Amino acid sequence: MSTFILVIIILGIILIIAGIIVALYNGLVTARNKVKNAWAQIDVQLNRRADLIPNLVETVKGYAGHEKSVFEDVTAARAGLMNANGVKEIGEANNQLTNTLKTLFAVAENYPELKANENFKELQAQLAESEDKIAYSRQFYNDTVLMYNNKCQTFPSNLIAGLFGFKEADFFEAAGEARSVPKVEF
Template sequence: MIIEIIIGIIILIILVGIVVLYNSLVQLRNRVKNAWSQIDVQLKRRTDLIPNLVETVKGYAKHEKTTFEEVTAARSNLMNAKTVAENQVANNQLTGALKTLFAVAENYPELKANENFKDLQAQLSQTEDKIAYSRQFYNDTVLMYNNKCQMFPSNILASAFNFKEAEFFEVAESETATPKVEF
């Protein structure tokens, strides 16, 4: 009788452990999805600001057609990206195109003084900061989730219930290169 009670308690402890581990995996997976949606929200905000910015610059720099086309194409690619990897590539393209757009704006002092342009530029800068924070939060969440998927004993449950590791949002190599400063 006592052996049966002990075996029952051991089985109950194992079942509770499995439930706790499973629920923690689900919770972390959902945090990863939530963190990704936060990045998505900020990327959407940025893509919404870009047409206004482009139109403002167009009024001053009518001959910069290729720059506007690059920004528009990069924005479209970002809006159509589905996976983390596609989003990374499209985001890097858009960042490069925006750098070119702001370089064009530098050639037009009256544009730089335009209140609408300055406001759009400030909003875009704030959004870029939010994107950077959201990326960091996402990657931290992915790290916790992936650790849980890889560490014993939760890795057994992760494998059994088909929990897949999440992708990190990585910066392009061109963005991590040390800039060359010359005086």
């Protein structure tokens, strides 16, 4: 009778350990899938913005046709974003596109009739909305990556993560110039 009880206790312990391993593994899979979903949301917003850019460029071209290098830079930066792969590469391409768009809007400032154009205003508003959505999506992605990476690094889930090959995810980081404090002069 005591052997039977000992076998039941050992089986109970094995089932509890197996249950913990399954729960930790499933938690890691769920967290990894949340990271993938959050990245997909960024991708959707980046594509939305990229789709708006040709219309914006064409509208500005109608008023500022001689600003050819600006249009070429914006087009090249958009293509770079569309062809980028991975979090770091897409982040760098996104930052490049943001910088070229700033130049495009600086050119637009020199053309009051362009700034008054309803099509330009609508495109500019949609682009601003896209930028807000991208910022939110980046924040959500980074929060999700933080939770996932914490699971990969903390005990005991780090043992399961290492055993099953879970790798830490990359954060979507701002460009170096975006981190610096702007200089304001009066």
